[in-house]
Amino acid sequence: MPSGYSRRSWTRRAGAVEDRPVELGVFGLNAKAAIPHTTRLARLAEDLGYRSWWCGEHVVLPSPRVAPSPMDPEDPILDPLVHLAHVAAVTERLELGTGVLVLPQRHPLLLAKQAASLDVLSGGRLLLGVGAGYLEPELAALGVPMSERGGRTDDYIDAMRALWTDPAPVSFAGRHVDFRNLDAHPRPVRGPRIVVGGHSRAAFRRAVARGHGWLGVGGGPDDLAAHLRGLARAAEEVERPAHLGRLEVNFVQIDPVEVTPADRDRYAESGVDRLALYPLPLEDVDDVARFLERHAG
Numbered sequence: 001m002p003s004g005y006s007r008r009s010w011t012r013r014a015g016a017v018e019d020r021p022v023e024l025g026v027f028g029l030n031a032k033a034a035i036p037h038t039t040r041l042a043r044l045a046e047d048l049g050y051r052s053w054w055c056g057e058h059v060v061l062p063s064p065r066v067a068p069s070p071m072d073p074e075d076p077i078l079d080p081l082v083h084l085a086h087v088a089a090v091t092e093r094l095e096l097g098t099g100v101l102v103l104p105q106r107h108p109l110l111l112a113k114q115a116a117s118l119d120v121l122s123g124g125r126l127l128l129g130v131g132a133g134y135l136e137p138e139l140a141a142l143g144v145p146m147s148e149r150g151g152r153t154d155d156y157i158d159a160m161r162a163l164w165t166d167p168a169p170v171s172f173a174g175r176h177v178d179f180r181n182l183d184a185h186p187r188p189v190r191g192p193r194i195v196v197g198g199h200s201r202a203a204f205r206r207a208v209a210r211g212h213g214w215l216g217v218g219g220g221p222d223d224l225a226a227h228l229r230g231l232a233r234a235a236e237e238v239e240r241p242a243h244l245g246r247l248e249v250n251f252v253q254i255d256p257v258e259v260t261p262a263d264r265d266r267y268a269e270s271g272v273d274r275l276a277l278y279p280l281p282l283e284d285v286d287d288v289a290r291f292l293e294r295h296a297g
Helices: 032-046 080-090 110-119 136-141 146-165 202-210 222-239 261-270 286-297
Strands: 021-028 052-055 095-098 126-131 170-171 176-180 191-195 213-218 248-253 273-278
Touching: 032 110, 032 126, 032 286, 052 126, 052 176, 080 095, 080 110, 095 286, 110 126, 126 146, 136 146, 146 170, 146 202, 191 202, 202 213, 202 222, 213 222, 222 248, 222 261, 248 261, 273 286
Parallel strands: 021 052, 021 273, 052 095, 095 126, 126 191, 191 213, 213 248, 248 273
Antiparallel strands: 170 176
16 A cells, blocks of 8 residues: 555544534536526525535537436536536535536646636635546547547646646646646635546546545445445555545435435445435426435534
8 A cells, every 4th residue: 555545544433423424515406407596506505504516517418318328418407617606606615516527528728727717716615526437429529539538537637736736837748738838827726626536446546646535426335335445446556645635535325315314324434525415306496405404414
């Protein structure tokens, strides 16, 4: 295992549920019926004590729908950064998470400017969740070969971080990004913090080597346990830079969407920092509001 890094980097000791409860967040409300009610739901979530607000991304979807597309092509979904800028304007405390941006689809210098702008305007609340993507028709339409998506993701993270944190003038040389003698201001308030999403070996290694945190999705604490084993293996394979600190664990529970108090205890004991709830289905905004009220506290 790399020097200075251990499994305790992402798990808290047994009994920590009393010391530090899992922070609750909300996921996926940049889609479907929730869209026109973003202000109402974001303020409700903040008033109820939720700590983070996460949204996913699909720029385009195959039509007709084909596996593994998670949505019908007619399903509306807002751009995450535009959506989160609105949420930032109507809230004061919610952390703002992308869960996740498909990073190889976005130019890293343009995204670095957009992310820094949102981080500054929100007072450092941005959690920039990124992933390599998996939907081939979407990646192909945006000019990204499936075989390059992992390499581009790594390069783009490193290039953005250089532009945010290196002393000027900034230069970067990678396989997919290369620039010399640049600078961009304002720089982010807190980084912004990069959260790496995914469940593959490459995603786990990327989270350990490049992320402030990791974001996973699953059906409950048992799914999380399997992912944590993957992170543990990755920690034995790659070095974690000291400046990134402890790897934060973020998890979205889906199917079942209801989270019991026992589930929350198990998440806390596993070392989860943020648990994002996904109030499916998103067909009735009043149902979504009742879900948030039922799970708050």
